[in-house]
Amino acid sequence: MNRTSLFYSVLLLLVIILTMGSVTFAREETEELNLMPVPKQITRGDGLFRLSDSFTIAIQGKKGGARLGKAVTRTLRRLSDRTGIFFSQDFIRPGGNVQDADFIISCNRQGKLILHEDESYQLRITPEKIELSAETDIGILRGLATFNQLLNADEKGYYFPSVEIKDAPRFPWRGLLIDVGRHFMPVEVIKRNLSGMAAVKMNVLHLHLTEDQGFRVECKTFPKLHELGSDGFYYTQEQIKDIISYAADRGIRVMPEFDMPGHATSWFVGYPELSSAPGRKYTIARKWGIKDPTMDPTREETYVFLDKFFAEMTALFPDRYIHIGGDENNGRQWNANPDIQAYMKAHNIPDNHALQRYFNQRILKILQKYNKKMVGWDEIFQPELPKDIVIQSWRGQTALIKAAQKGYQTILSNGYYIDLIQPASYLYLNDPLPKGALLTEKQKKYILGGEATMWGEFVSPETIDSRIWPRTAVIAERLWSPGSIRDVDDMYRRLPVVSLRLEELGLLHEKNYGMMLRRLANSHDITALKTLVDVLEPVKGYKRGSLREYTSYSPLTRVVDAARPDAVVARHFRELVNSYLSGNKGTKDEIVSWLNLWKNNHGKLLIVINRSPILKEVEPLSRDLSDLAGVGLQALKFRNEHKKPSEEWIQENLIKIEKAKEPRGETELMIVSAVEKLVESSK
């Protein structure tokens, strides 16, 4: 075994040297493999391993434990589900006839769910045998995720390509934040997202559990927290344990966030004495935005409460890290409270920042007492804090790098705000440790990774998957794969395949699209509606909340909610036009057929709109799509006939195009820029 490994290592090294740089190499080799994240090192071999119903998997030795057994069972079932093969036997457990198995798995020990645990693995597939080895069972899980992505087929049947992979993550913290405070997400939503995370090798689920709009976990010490602060939508402690165990089975840590001292209205419904406005009564916040209610950092009772609170919560959540939020405290309640002002004077606390620093120091002591490490948003960063805290940056790389320079551990979230609907390419190129960052090798290690952040203002259990997936897979790749893997086209090539694989895990990002369109159209036939929504995207950034006033009960079932980030058809069309305008005439026919489809769509959709008033708000977008398609066709015709359009025609249509860029129903038409290019080019 070891000799073989060595042989392959040397071979791999040779191949890497011969192909002049592993980066280009990996890029080429994965082109047809559809792996995401791309492994650190990959070598293709000759031939392939054929799958048959006598296929067997075996675990070598007894060091893997129960998690490994469950993961292997899941792998076998999934293989059976995808191929339809009735495997003649279950996997071979330790002690069985391991050497006869087709697929042999071995690891040295059970991994711990801690930061910096070894997640590396080696996967070798030859026509005769598959071998997966790792230091820890968690490494094996990551290897099985790769294995799942390698299944392929031809006319003869299913197979795995011959390949040798040596893989390890670039960053140790690869997280997804789900905000269950603003809109509650039932356990099954969390579980299917954990399955998705595991498939792309993410390892931290960050549960944003408390917000002005909801307190989402059962608290036995202070039951009014969840009883009065949640509208009945909270996780019982049994459910939390279930989530943690489901995550642990997939090698994923669960870090809870209890946001304080701000973002805490829901705490005050049951315990108003915690707030900085004495005597005020609270109800759960129903609207979005930064609220005034803030904990009172000057009363000892606050810390007595929080000590008991954390005593319970630190026991419930086994992870070493606890997130205390700490963001967006507007200070109004502190400014308005004479007792707080007096306290600040008496204790030489110059401003609200210093007061929050004082609060953080007190909370830190409590967490340390329970053997936990503190995580918080940028705002908690202050030189007095010990070096084992973690700063999560929503402000950006500059803040991140500054903290790392001072020796603080950091994770990046700025640029990974998946609720802001930026394109996958934007998320993909956002690097926690960009090339040329002014950091020493030691300081670079302080940058632990990043987290995709799914804030909850505009998502329901029905739509959340479509905001998270498949795009979070590209963030997962950024955090796992070598920094040199940055080919946007190749990422977009692999993304639809990855998306299908994610759907098989129970994620609803693809199938709820049809369902939402059927409800919107009020019928089974959604053709015309789909043609429109396929080229729409929700507005970007923070625009949606500014265009209309939302509450936590506003419907999230409109076209803007069915429309998805990275509208695939629109991106494809923009690429066709770019390619055409750069001289590739071969794309013209397809451009014309899309434009014709759109040109004729409005009439058809109008019939649907007239019996489905919920669609009224996108009627102008539908009309614009048809109009602009007509303009695009004309522009093409001019070009084709080598004629120049009149100045009036150009001006008139550029105005039309400018208007069509305006969002309607909080959605945007994503083919406008391409039509604009066609018109501009006809000049």
Place this chain on the structure above:
Amino acid sequence: MNRTSLFYSVLLLLVIILTMGSVTFAREETEELNLMPVPKQITRGDGLFRLSDSFTIAIQGKKGGARLGKAVTRTLRRLSDRTGIFFSQDFIRPGGNVQDADFIISCNRQGKLILHEDESYQLRITPEKIELSAETDIGILRGLATFNQLLNADEKGYYFPSVEIKDAPRFPWRGLLIDVGRHFMPVEVIKRNLSGMAAVKMNVLHLHLTEDQGFRVECKTFPKLHELGSDGFYYTQEQIKDIISYAADRGIRVMPEFDMPGHATSWFVGYPELSSAPGRKYTIARKWGIKDPTMDPTREETYVFLDKFFAEMTALFPDRYIHIGGDENNGRQWNANPDIQAYMKAHNIPDNHALQRYFNQRILKILQKYNKKMVGWDEIFQPELPKDIVIQSWRGQTALIKAAQKGYQTILSNGYYIDLIQPASYLYLNDPLPKGALLTEKQKKYILGGEATMWGEFVSPETIDSRIWPRTAVIAERLWSPGSIRDVDDMYRRLPVVSLRLEELGLLHEKNYGMMLRRLANSHDITALKTLVDVLEPVKGYKRGSLREYTSYSPLTRVVDAARPDAVVARHFRELVNSYLSGNKGTKDEIVSWLNLWKNNHGKLLIVINRSPILKEVEPLSRDLSDLAGVGLQALKFRNEHKKPSEEWIQENLIKIEKAKEPRGETELMIVSAVEKLVESSK
């Protein structure tokens, strides 16, 4: 108020008399309403109630309780979700300004979750106001289900038609059995099915919790039951409480079934001493069919065990009824055990039937001790039992009626076995109390209703919804609506609309179809595959298990699993052909266009099949579809040109057609009979 009610009652009576029989009347009036189940009495009024964002619902008086408040909140949210309207306020709680509300709800008391509870309601919609009243809050829930189905729209917006409905169920027991023993179904599967049940006014969830293949509920007294008998797939008691509370919120009883003395292998894995084969060791059964392992009814220890077991389970499940199964005991273990044979001789027990009677009597005593009533399958029926037990008939109406004649309460399941994939029309016309049944009025009351039975051999959490829905809605109508409502065409007209409404509740019957096809085709483009699978159905009856040997781990992801009962396209095509052959020439063009689509489909699908080996098994069906479409086109051409085909042509094609009737991959091509008719008619 009362005076108004009286006025409307009299008016309604008048209308009914004038229209000569409420039955024909209800049929006509619901034609455009898409209600399912059809209410007992319905009168259309003039005008309509327009929905706006100032719409308010109010609950009158304080007799409704928490369940009603939650139901009204759900109704308002759902209305908002479907219309996209941002309602300006929440519903008005008791004590608020009720009379100003648009929609006023009132009931006299909180209903109990017991058999024969009052579920009647009256719903009156006028252009100015909506009023819903009932004796119990459960009646209000049923009325809200109707209200949800009444939402309509035109170019001006959303509205509810003016209508007066007086409604009450025909049968008090309208159930759905879900077998979680053979394949476990996670809590969310149960919850979304409970939502579906409530939408069509069903009121009993029958959980078949134990089987040879699995023991699915946590048992604290005998933990080896779930620990060793479930592969880890069981409901914790917290989850059972969660399910019961979710069901109670929807006015649905939850009846557990613990199948005994047979179907009990999973019990014996942990407690082999319960079985009738002393010293034998057991593992969980992996294959389907009737198994030998049976409890030993001659040992006192068996009853000591079951007494403790039921002490725990009767406390966990609040419903008055407990199902003890009692079916399909093959008696082999009893015959082979000399101690049991000796016991029978000593106690004058002549045969195994008598021995099982003895067992039932003992179990009955235990259940009575815990204040529960016994339910069992046909086999438990025996004259010695008290009259408050309930016989569930899988054998059919004859057994049912015989039992009712003897004064026993019965529910029908024969003919409602939704796992057998019979068409919805078959389920729909299956009546627990058929016209002309030889029963007195008093005896008729013993027929309590029926249960759709979803046996679990061939369903997974991914496919189960597609077997249950939308078809169970037609059973729900059979059990709720007057027996005279039996128009199959009208049922099929309403069913797709009901199906869309059910999908909105989170059911996956529609959206998992696309997902499964995408996995099968291994791509986003599923057009050709969908064209084929749209006209396929799984084989009927018990054929599937006989065509291939399945285990509980066999994949349920093949074409047979994606294919659904009541293939809509195929039924539509058969109707077109029937209509054409009975003289309606107007359907010819559509017939031709379907046949052309199918004729050209095989070539396209072949490309997909060649890269997706899981599809190989339906390749011959795909070829048959194209071939038969060609034959159909030729037959039409002969007819059109008033030519007669040659005898050879007819014979050759009838042979081809006969062959195409054979199932392949356990699926059937559902357009063969229509093509056969076209060929026959060309003679």
